[in-house]
Amino acid sequence: MSLTTPFVVLIERLALPAQPVWKHTRAAILVALAALVGASSLQASAAPGGARKFAKVAADLDEALDDSRAIRRKWARDVGGVRQVQMIVVTDTTDPEMRDLRDHVRRLGGSVHAVHPAVHAMTVQIGARQVKALSQRDDVVSVSPNRELQRTASTLESITGALTSSVRTGSTKTSYAGLDGTGIGIAVLDSGVMRSHEAMFNGSGVSRVKRNVNMLNANLANWTTSTSPLSSMFGSSVSSPMPGSAALASYEAAIAADSSVNQDPYGHGTHVAAVAAGRAKYFSAGTPDTTGIAPGADIYDVRVLNGEGTGTLSDALEGIQWVIYNAKTYNIRVLNVSLAADSSESWQTDPLCVAVRSATAAGITVVVSAGNFGTTDQGVQVYGRIGAPGNEPSVITVGAVNIKDTTARSDDVVNNFSSRGPTRSASVGADGVRRVDNLLKPDLVAPGNKIVAAAATRADGTMTWNRLASLYGSSLVTPLGITQVYGETQMMLSGTSVAAPAVAGAVALMLQANPGLTPPIIKAMLQYSAQPLAGANLLQQGAGMLNVDGAVRLAGIVRTDLAGVIASNGIAAGQSILGAGKVMPATTSTINGQTFNWSRMAFLGGAQVLSGSALFTNHQPVWDPKITWASNVVLRRVPTYWSGMGIAANTFVRSFTETPLILQTLVSPGVVSASSLAGSTSFKGKTGAFISTASLSSWLVSGSGLVLSEGLVLSEGLVLSEGLVLSEGLVLSEGLVLSEGLVLSEGLVLSEGFVRAER
Numbered sequence: 001m002s003l004t005t006p007f008v009v010l011i012e013r014l015a016l017p018a019q020p021v022w023k024h025t026r027a028a029i030l031v032a033l034a035a036l037v038g039a040s041s042l043q044a045s046a047a048p049g050g051a052r053k054f055a056k057v058a059a060d061l062d063e064a065l066d067d068s069r070a071i072r073r074k075w076a077r078d079v080g081g082v083r084q085v086q087m088i089v090v091t092d093t094t095d096p097e098m099r100d101l102r103d104h105v106r107r108l109g110g111s112v113h114a115v116h117p118a119v120h121a122m123t124v125q126i127g128a129r130q131v132k133a134l135s136q137r138d139d140v141v142s143v144s145p146n147r148e149l150q151r152t153a154s155t156l157e158s159i160t161g162a163l164t165s166s167v168r169t170g171s172t173k174t175s176y177a178g179l180d181g182t183g184i185g186i187a188v189l190d191s192g193v194m195r196s197h198e199a200m201f202n203g204s205g206v207s208r209v210k211r212n213v214n215m216l217n218a219n220l221a222n223w224t225t226s227t228s229p230l231s232s233m234f235g236s237s238v239s240s241p242m243p244g245s246a247a248l249a250s251y252e253a254a255i256a257a258d259s260s261v262n263q264d265p266y267g268h269g270t271h272v273a274a275v276a277a278g279r280a281k282y283f284s285a286g287t288p289d290t291t292g293i294a295p296g297a298d299i300y301d302v303r304v305l306n307g308e309g310t311g312t313l314s315d316a317l318e319g320i321q322w323v324i325y326n327a328k329t330y331n332i333r334v335l336n337v338s339l340a341a342d343s344s345e346s347w348q349t350d351p352l353c354v355a356v357r358s359a360t361a362a363g364i365t366v367v368v369s370a371g372n373f374g375t376t377d378q379g380v381q382v383y384g385r386i387g388a389p390g391n392e393p394s395v396i397t398v399g400a401v402n403i404k405d406t407t408a409r410s411d412d413v414v415n416n417f418s419s420r421g422p423t424r425s426a427s428v429g430a431d432g433v434r435r436v437d438n439l440l441k442p443d444l445v446a447p448g449n450k451i452v453a454a455a456a457t458r459a460d461g462t463m464t465w466n467r468l469a470s471l472y473g474s475s476l477v478t479p480l481g482i483t484q485v486y487g488e489t490q491m492m493l494s495g496t497s498v499a500a501p502a503v504a505g506a507v508a509l510m511l512q513a514n515p516g517l518t519p520p521i522i523k524a525m526l527q528y529s530a531q532p533l534a535g536a537n538l539l540q541q542g543a544g545m546l547n548v549d550g551a552v553r554l555a556g557i558v559r560t561d562l563a564g565v566i567a568s569n570g571i572a573a574g575q576s577i578l579g580a581g582k583v584m585p586a587t588t589s590t591i592n593g594q595t596f597n598w599s600r601m602a603f604l605g606g607a608q609v610l611s612g613s614a615l616f617t618n619h620q621p622v623w624d625p626k627i628t629w630a631s632n633v634v635l636r637r638v639p640t641y642w643s644g645m646g647i648a649a650n651t652f653v654r655s656f657t658e659t660p661l662i663l664q665t666l667v668s669p670g671v672v673s674a675s676s677l678a679g680s681t682s683f684k685g686k687t688g689a690f691i692s693t694a695s696l697s698s699w700l701v702s703g704s705g706l707v708l709s710e711g712l713v714l715s716e717g718l719v720l721s722e723g724l725v726l727s728e729g730l731v732l733s734e735g736l737v738l739s740e741g742l743v744l745s746e747g748l749v750l751s752e753g754f755v756r757a758e759r
Contacts, residue, residue, distance in 0.1 A: 055427075055428035055429070055430070055432070056135040056136075056140055056141070056142050056143055057131060057132065057135050057142075057143050058142065058143065058144045058145060058345050059345075059428075060073070060145055060147075061085065061087060061131070061143060061144060061145040064076040064083075064085060064128065064145070065083075065085070065128045065129075065131055065132070067082075067083040067128055067129075071083075073145065074148055075087070075145040075146040075147065075148070075312075076128070076145070082127055082128075083127065083128035083129075084125055084126070084127060084128065085125070085126065085127075085128050085131065085145065086113070086123065086124070086125050086145070086146040086312075086314070087123070087124060087125075087126070087131070087143055087144060087145050087146055088116075088119075088121050088122070088123055088143070088144045088145075088146060088313060088314065088317070088351040089101070089105075089121055089122050089124055089134065089140060089142075089143055090119060090120060090121040090140070090141045090142045090143075090144070090349060090351055090354060091120055091121065091122075091139050091140055091141060092120065092139055092141050092658070093120075093139040096117065096120075096640065096654055096655035098115065098120075098122060100139075101122070101137070101139060101140070102115075102122065104134065104137065105122070105124050105126060105134065108126055108127070108130040108133065108134060109126065109127055109130065110124050110125055110126030110127065110130065110134075111124065111125050111126075112124050113125060113314065114314055114317075114318060116314075116317040116318065116321055116351075116355070117321065117653075117654060117655040117656070118317070118320060118321040118324050118325075118355055118358040118359070118653065118655075118656065119317055119321075119351055119354045119355045119358060119656075120354075120655055120656055120657075120658075121317070121351055121354070123146060123314040123317070131143060141349060142345065142349035142350075142351075144313070144345060144349075144350065144351050145313075146312050146313050146314050147312070147313045147341040148310055148311070148312060148313075148341065149304065149305065149310065149311045149312065149313060149315075149316055149339050149340065149341045164548075164549040164589070164590070164591060166549050166552055166553050166556075167179050167509060167548055167549060167552050179294075179509045179512050179513055179552060180294060180295050180296030180297070180509070180512075181277060181293075181294025181295065181296045181297030181505065181508035181509055181512055182296035182297070182512060183296075183298075183331065183512060184294065184297045184298065184331065184333050184334065184508040184511050184512055185210070185297070185298045185299075185300055185327075185330045185331045185332035185333060185334070186273075186276055186277055186294070186297050186298070186299055186300065186332070186333075186334040186335075186336060186504055186505070186508055187300040187302055187323045187332050187334065187335045187336070187364075188269055188272055188273045188276070188299060188300065188301055188302065188336050188501075189302045189304055189316065189319050189320065189323070189335060189336065189337050189338075189339065190268055190269030190272050190273075190301075190302075190303070190304070190305060190336075190338055190339065191264055191265075191266035191267070191268045191269040191303060191304075191305035191306070191307075191309055192212070192214070192257070192263045192264030192265070192266070192269045192270070192301055192303040192305075192456070193209055193212065193263060193264055193269050193270050193273045193299060193301035193303075193456075194263050194264050194270045194454070194456040194457065194459060195207045195209040195212055195258065195263060195301070195459070196459045196487065197270060197274075197454045197456065197457075197487060197488075197489070198279075198487045198488050199270075199274045199278035199279055199280070199290070199292075199453070199454035199488075200273070200274075200277075200278070200279070200299060200454070201279060202279070202296070203279075208277070208279075208296075208297065208298050208299050209273075209298075209299045209300075209301055210298050210299065210300055210330060211256075211258060211300050211301065211330070212256070212257040212258045212260065212263050212301040212303070213252075213255045213256060213257060213300075213301065213302055213303065213319075213322060214255055214256075214257040214260070214303045215255060215302065215303060215304050215315045215316075215318045215319045215322070216303065216304065216305075216306055216311065216315055242642060242644075242647075243642050243647045243648075243651070243652045244646060244647065255322070257301075257303065260459075261458055261459050261460050262458050262459065263301065263303070263456070263459065264301075264303075264456035264466060265306075265307035265456075265466060265467060266305060266306070266307050266308065266309045266466055266467050266468060267455060267456045267465075267466025267467060267468040267469055267491070268305070268309055268338070268468065268493075268497070269301065269303065269305070269456075270454050270455065270456035270466070271453045271454060271455065271456075271491065271493055271498065272336060272338050272497060272498060272500075272501045273299050273301070273336075273454070273501070274290065274292055274453035274454035275292050275293070275451060275453045275498050275501040275502055275505070276292055276293060276294060276297070276299075276334075276336060276501035276502070276504045276505040276508070277292050277293070277294045277295060277296075277297040277299055277505055277508065278290060278291060278292035278295060278453055278454055279291060279292070279295040279296075280295075290452050290453050290454070290490060292453065292501075292502075292505055293501075293502055293504075293505025293506055293508070293509065293548065294505035294506075294508035294509055294512075297334075297505070297508045298330070298331075300323070300326075300330060300332055302319040302320075302322060302323060303319075304316045304318075304319040304339070305339065307467055308467065309467075309468075311339075313341055313351060313352060316339070316341075316352060316355070317351060317352070317355050320335070320355040320356065320358070320359055321355070323335055323359060323364065324358060324359055324362050324364065324639075324653050325652055325653055327359075327362060327363070327364055327653075328648075328650075328651045328652075329651070329652075332364060333363070333364060333365060333507075333508070333511045333515075334364065334365050334366075334367065334504050334507045334508055334511070335356070335359055335364050335365070335366045335367070335504075336367050336500055336501050336504040337356065337366060337367070337368045337369070337389060337395075337500070338368075338369045338496075338497035338498070338500050338501065339369075339497070340368075340369070340371060340387030340388060340389070340390065341387070341388050345388075345425060345426075345427070346425045346426055346427035346435075346437055347388075347389075347391050347392045347393060347423070347425055347437055347439070347630065348427060348633065348635070349427065350388050350389070350391075350392075350425065352388050352389045352392075353388055353389045353391065353392040355389070356368070356389045356392050356394070356395050357392055357394050357395075357628055357635075357637055358637060358639070358653075358656050360394040360395065360519045360520075360625050360628075361394075361625055361626045361637040361638065361639055361656065362625075362639050362653055363518065363519065363563060363625055364519065365396065365507045365511075365519040365522050365523075366389075366394070366395040366396065366519070367395070367396045367398060367500050367501070367503050367504040367507060368389055368390045368392070368395045368396065368397050368398065368500060369390065369397075369398055369495070369496035369497045369499065369500040370386055370387070370390050370397050370398055370399045370400075370418060370419040370420075370441065370442040370496045370499075371385055371386055371387040371390060371418075371419030371496060372400075372417045372418065372419065372495050372496055372497075373385040373387075373417070373419045374415065374416050374417045374418045374419050374420055375416050375417060379416075381416070381420075382420065383420045383421065383422070383539055384420070384421065384422060384423070384424040385419045385420065385424075386419050386420075386421050386422075386423045386424075386441045386442070387419065388425065390419075390423075390441060390442070391423035391425045391437060391439065391441065393439055393606050393628055393629070393630040394519070394520070394625075394628045396443050396444070396503060396507075396522075396523045396526065397441045397442040397443050397542075398442055398443065398444060398445065398446055398496060398499045398500040398502075398503045399414060399415075399418040399419065399420075399442040399444070399445040399446075399448075399496055399499065399540070399541060399542065400414070400415040400417070400418040400445060400446070400447070400448025400449060400494070400495060400496045400498075400499040401413065401414055401415060401418075401445045401446060401447050401448060401449070401499065401533070401541075401545055402414075402415045402448075402449040403447045403449060405450065407592050408592055408594065409531060409545065409591060409592065409594055409596070410594055412533055412545060413533065413535065413536070414445055414533060414536045414540050414541050415448060415449055415494070417494075417495070417496075418442075418445065418448065418496055418499075418540070419442070419496065420442075420539045420540050421439065421440055421441035421442065421538075421539040421689070422437075422438045422439055422440060422441065422539060422689060423437045423438065423439040423441050424436055424437070424438070425437045437606070437630070437631075438606075438607065439606040439607065439630055440538060440539070440542070440603045440606065440607055440609075440689060441539075441542070442496075442541070442542045443523060443526070443527055443542045443543065443603060444503070444526055444527055444530045444541070444542040444543050444544060444545070444546060445499065445533070445541045445542060445544070445545055445546070446499040446500070446502040446503050446545070446546040447498075447499060447502055447546075448494060448495055448496055448497075448498050448499030448502075449494045450492045450493075450494055451492060451493060451494065451498045452480060452490055452491070452492045453490065453491075453492075453493075453498070454489065454490060455469050455476075455477070455489040455490055455491035456489075457486065457489055461486055463484070463486050463489075465477075465489075468491070468493075469489075469491050473491075476491040476492055476493065477490075477491045479492070480492065502546060503526065503546055506526065506546060506548045506551055506552075507522055507526075509548060509551075509552055510522055510525065510551055510552055510555040511555075513552050513555045513556050514555045514556060514558055514560050515560060515563075516558065516559060516560040516561050516562040516563045516564065517555055517558065517562065517563065518562065518563050518566060518623050518624070518625045519625045520622055520623050520624070520625055520627075521558070521562070521616070521620075521623045522555075523602070524602040524604070524615060524616075524623075525551050525554040525555060525616070526543075526546065526551050527542065527543035527544075527599065527601060527602040527603060528543070528550075528554065528587075528598060528599060528600055528601065528602050528611075528615065528616070529547045529549075529550025529551045529553070529554055529587075529589070529598045529599070530542070530543040530544035530545055530546060530547055530550075530598065530599045531544045531545045531547050531589070531596050531597075531598070531599065532544040532545075532599050532692075532693040532694040532696075532697045533545055533693070533694070534692075534694055535692070535694075536692070536693060536694075537686065537689070537690045537691055537692055537693060538609070538678075538689055538690070538691060538693055538696070539689050539690065540693075541693055542603065542693070543599040543601050543602065543603070543693065544599045544693055544694075544697070547589050547591070547598065549589045549590075549591060550585075550587075550589045550598050553585045553589075554585065554616060556579075556582070556585075557578055557579060557582040557583065557584060557585060557616065557617075558577050558578065558579060558582075558616065559577055559578065559579045559580075560579060562577055562623070563625075566619075566623060566624050566625075571619050572619065573618075573619060573620070573621050573665045573667075573668040573711065574618050574619060574668035574669060574670070574711070575618065575619045576617060576618060576619075577616070577617065577618065577619045577623075578617055584613045584616065584617055587600055587701075597697065597698075597701050598697075599693065599697045599700075600612075600697060600700045600701060601674055601693075601696065601697060601700060602615060604622060604629065604666075604667065605622075605629045605630060605631065605666065605712075606629070606630030606631050607630075607631060607675075607689075608673070608675055608712075609673070609674040609675050609678065609696070610667065610671050610672065610673055610674065611671075611672040611673075611674050611700045611705055612670065612671050612672035612705070612707070614668065614669075614670035614671050614672075615671055618668050618670060619668065620666070620667050620668055620671070621664070621665050621666055621667070621668075622666050622667065626638055627661070627664075629666055633660070634660065634661040634664050634666070635658055635659070635660055635661070636658065636659050636660075636661050637656055637657070637658040638656065638657050638658075639653045639654075639655075639656050640653070640654050640655050640656065640657065641653055641654060642654045663713075664713070665711060665712075665713050666711070666712045666713065667708065667711045667712040668711045669708060669709055669710055669711045670707065670708070670711075671707075671708050671711065671712075672700070672705040672706065672707055672708070673705060673706045673707075673708055674696060674699075674700055674704075674705050674706075676706055677696060677699050677700070677704055677705055678691045678696055679691070
């Protein structure tokens with residue numbers, strides 16, 4: 001039995017109503033799910049014993065190593081007639097301090113800019129001609145360019161089901177009756193968060209933004225040999241700062257932005273934070289109720305994007321590392337990532353994917369925007385445009401829904417701009433064969449069209465607007481028709497970048513209801529309880545529309561010590577995980593007078609659609625956040641912690657180790673497989689990955705599906721072959737076998753390779 005996996009990774013653009021900000025600088029490479037003849041799985045890229053072997057240098061970096069070509073990338077530059085590149089080196093050395101590798105970089109004439117223990121990687125600057133020599137080291141896993149990142153660019157309470165009796169009954173302006181995310185920390189990796197905006201206040205008028213930290217590294221951007229704040233504070237002999245050390249105190253002081261007068265000059269991060277956890281203030285006449293999903297949650301602003309909405313991969317890695325390091329201190333349980341980078345790499349080696357996988361392994365639920373590239377500039381629907389880190393199987397990847405300016409869910413549709421799966425990231429094995437990941441994404445969808453939430457200004461009372469509102473006020477601010485008052489300013493944005501935080505807020509409510517949930521079971525609960533929307537398939541909407549009511553009810557049935565029991569290896573596959581006196585809830589929800597069935601499906605293993613109450617009544621080994629499964633690849637990523645006198649045990653992550661697993665039970669008996677119900681993948685036939693989510697759900701509701709009598713076990717490197725995305729590419733039964741550069745007459749376009757979006 002065999003499973004499969006897989007990238008175009010795009011810089012996601014913000015979807016601004018009637019104001020196209022971005023345009024492609026070169027035509028997208030259009031292909032249909034290209035046939036990968038002879039590549040039946042990723043098995044060929046796994047060496048005996050499970051060791052993974054890939055071509056180590058990323059394709060986009062390799063392209064820039066030829067110094068006879070013109071430079072088109074910001075991470076490559078000719079200095080004194082010598083081509084220099086800034087890149088991320090991922091290593092599997094057993095030395096958490098990576099001393100020998102750092103010394104080797106210096107011997108090659110390079111410099112180390114930053115150390116990233118969460119990824120077991122470093123940001124280095126080195127001559128292009130030395131890259132291949134560095135990559136040939138046995139302890140180097142992958143070498144990637146320091147890619148540019150960009151942001152991906154109430155009614156929410158009502159439309160998502162946050163005001164049902166199982167969640168909360170509304171606001172008294174100072175408190176909420178029911179779940180509001182109190183005590184749960186949400187980290188927002190973005191352009192900053194305006195601490196003094198009243199949307200961030202609690203009922204007593206105190207800001208819930210507990211920390212503002214700024215990871216932007218001007219030295220790195222300016223191509224000096226100076227080290228980043230992170231690297232310089234960590235020193236040359238340690239991989240992360242020791243808890244309680246002077247180095248840690250100096251580092252925290254260097255990145256602190258808690259009192260900055262302009263914490264979000266771009267404006268994207270404040271809006272994102274407000275969608276997840278904003279609290280409406282009602283002082284201005286005509287101001288709409290813009291309460292977010294978890295208006296009691298704590299907010300942690302981790303700034304990695306500058307005043308123009310761009311940043312670097314290195315800074316993002318530092319930001320994610322800060323979140324992981326401080327997660328237990330601040331009870332940060334959720335990380336929202338509404339940004340993306342272009343990439344040529346599989347989820348297995350892409351540094352941004354490795355970083356968010358580390359966060360998941362540390363128990364943090366990571367929510368990522370899918371991207372805003374659902375159509376070409378000519379309006380043609382496009383598949384295969386999920387960006388990184390949305391292509392990472394361990395995260396929750398969110399697409400966007402147009403709610404049509406109503407609280408009714410019956411008229412909701414997936415936005416045309418919302419990026420569709422499958423993922424088209426790829427690995428190149430030691431045999432030179434390119435193997436596409438082909439993972440089912442997005443996981444679900446949420447409101448993401450004309451969402452009104454907080455707009456950042458300078459924190460000096462001058463009503464100096466953020467850059468987005470300044471440039472596009474006629475589209476983002478003026479149509480609201482409200483009196484804008486300092487501290488209460490609002491604007492509206494569209495995009496999967498504002499759909500993702502709605503899900504992040506829902507996760508905070510689930511964790512408030514049950515702090516023992518792990519990231520993978522949270523993801524499955526969100527999918528299982530989602531509402532399938534009519535007319536959209538698995539690659540357009542995943543399992544369906546966010547249903548906070550159902551997700552919270554599912555969260556409440558599971559034992560509250562599940563995460564701890566899993567961490568201590570105290571539970572076996574198939575053992576009950578129900579809390580005392582708990583039973584599986586009814587699988588329907590009623591929101592705003594409409595009753596609907598849950599999807600009753602969850603994506604596992606990258607290409608498997610599974611169902612059945614056994615998913616949540618019995619323990620599934622994949623609920624362990626340290627395990628990531630996609631096709632025939634199962635990885636176990638384990639955090640190691642600082643220890644010593646006065647250091648709290650299992651609190652501060654120092655580094656991670658990751659190993660492939662061969663003999664691993666993944667799913668217990670009793671779970672239902674829906675993959676065979678979907679049939680073989682055909683775009684024209686609307687089957688397999690292109691099947692209507694609503695249709696597949698209705699069959700599951702009626703009792704169809706294959707009950708797995710023996711569960712799923714990874715054995716000898718092989719798992720199931722019934723996944724929905726074919727490992728050999730899509731060979732259409734209608735007689736068309738498509739190669740690169742072709743577009744299906746039926747309207748299917750798959751983008752593969754690089755698509756860059758610029759102003």
